[in-house]
Amino acid sequence: MKNILFVCTANICRSPFAEGALKKLLMGKKVAGIKVHSAGVSAVPGLPSPPDAIRIACELGVDITEHLSRPLSPSMVEEADIILAMSLFHREVILEMSPESENKLKLLGSFSKFYGGGEETEIPDPYGLTSFHYRSSFNIIRDCIYNLYKELICD
Template sequence: MTEQFKNFLFVCLGNICRSPFAEGLFRELAAQKRPPGLRARSAGLIALPGNSATYMAQQVAAEYAVDLAGHQAQPVSPDLMDWADLILVMEKSHQDSLLNIYPETADKIQLIRHYARYGSRKRGIADPYGLDYEAYRFCFLDIEDAVAGLVKSLKSR
């Protein structure tokens, strides 16, 4: 099923921590693994357009060679939902919110941890916003596990 996916949309609340992590990681890992023609974007359910990734998100991402310095938040929109072949959300509540607004997209929304290599595939990714540096690092590594699993599944098909 994932073999037809080319456009990936990562969604969280504000599009300043989790979904930028996922977008940045996906771009880096996809470039290394070389599945051809894959594109990634991110958005937030309540994003304020133009906001940058938080300072701590940028710092943690930089530790792992992911550059979020140019990130600008954007809200989820009908155009983004149409563009995406697969929409990966951080929490079940995000999926529920998207389904309330865009019920026609039900077949292309999944919890990002569906692709996780370790631990539960049914739990959400905790939001680090307002927490300490270690919470951001844990969040980043949690997302890295799921994104690496996603890229591996794309490469193997």
């Protein structure tokens, strides 16, 4: 079983949306053998996603209503086969926590075909901003998830 971990700051906006979007795609295509979860480098355990994040995610077909935040732990990093961080800062925190994780760690934005997709492409944090910002970030994530999915099934 392949274990995929998405990481952002508080685990209430970007990484839960990425987790939900990939799970939905995998279920829709009936792909088994891939476990998907998310965590935050500064997450307070048990917080729900903000109402705007839930609403925009729902509009985009991803249900994060039941999501509760989880702090990133060394065991999560160790158990993951693929770690996808939202920003360079998150990547640095993960590498400080587990230097040996470098070969399985990428920025999710590197999978974007529409929004740049360079190795250092970050996903903007919409927290506390407008619905436009949530929609923009989540659309970038959807683009990345689709391209990640294509890479996963071609392996």
